[in-house]
Amino acid sequence: MNGATEPRGRDLRRLAAGADARSAELTDALADAADERGLVDVGIGWVDSPLGRLAVAVTRRGVLEIVFPDRDRDDWLSSLARDVSPRILESPTRAEPVRRQLDEYFAQRRTRFDLPVDRRLIRGFQAATLRALERVPYGSTSTYGDLARRAGSPKASRAIGSALGRNPIPIVIPCHRVVRTGGALGGYAGGLDRKRFLLELEGSLKS
């Protein structure tokens, strides 16, 4: 018997050296292959911005969600899995057009977004509100009351506030452009500092 060279089962493990790192390197290619075969229902990606690291979700129809960094990642992905589809993959390729346009926006080289939007997380009354909001241009603001009139429900400015608060695609659907009648900022799901930053970026609020 040659005890020195005789392999024991555990010696097989050394053959797997590098497999863990390799599996991580293959993940982006897997997302692309899955996308080509129509197997990715939601592609997610990350965008570094002055507001922090934004998460984006993109379906075959368009941008589904833009999420501020405060939201817990696992919690967010679980609700996407439940409400849209569990076939969710990190897909830098899918997220790329959104990343590019957000970069341009934050660099003040873009004043409107040219991205298809997936509206399936926008429900009921919210839809009319967000549609009305899309007519408020870069560099200007509207008020909750004005938006209520534009959405066809002049008495509903409180409901408008909550519809805006649940806007799944902030920045692209510009809910930061809605302020109180007296000029106070009102609310913002991403926090008032972020709202102030966006309005200053667009030049509608002086710092």
Place this chain on the structure above:
Amino acid sequence: MSGRVAVPPFTELVEEHRAMVHRFLTVAVGPLEADDCFQETFLAALRAYPRLEHADALDRWLLRIATRKALDHHRGRRRRPEPSETVDAADAALAGRPESGASASPDLGDPLWSAVASLPPRQRAAVVHRYVLDLPYAEIGRLMESSTEAARANVAAAMRTLRSEVSR
């Protein structure tokens, strides 16, 4: 009909189990072929994902798919000639890999590789499950769609061959 079950986001499965799947495939089919089998495994899983009827032991579910891919791979390969070309291609592919440092790449000169490559596919898969992934025989039997006894016999036969091949 059963309703849709709550399964986790697929990306979670990939992140949690990709290393295990690739470790299994690297030794079960070889480092060059492992990348293709890895992709096929996860694509097959994605295809089946919406029809999944439970969310239990998803790691074992992935591993069962990977095992089937490994066995299919060997079955297809038997019809292909020129094994020496494959070894050259493996060397070339490993040399061309971006971002993988020399220390992390599998050592193709390791005598264990040729010993492992000489194993019949089912023995090879079983011995990898047992010793690379540390799985119990009952689990290996289920993964290979056979019995605990068959798993035990496959692992024992594989070890006999490995010993005689390496100390020859």
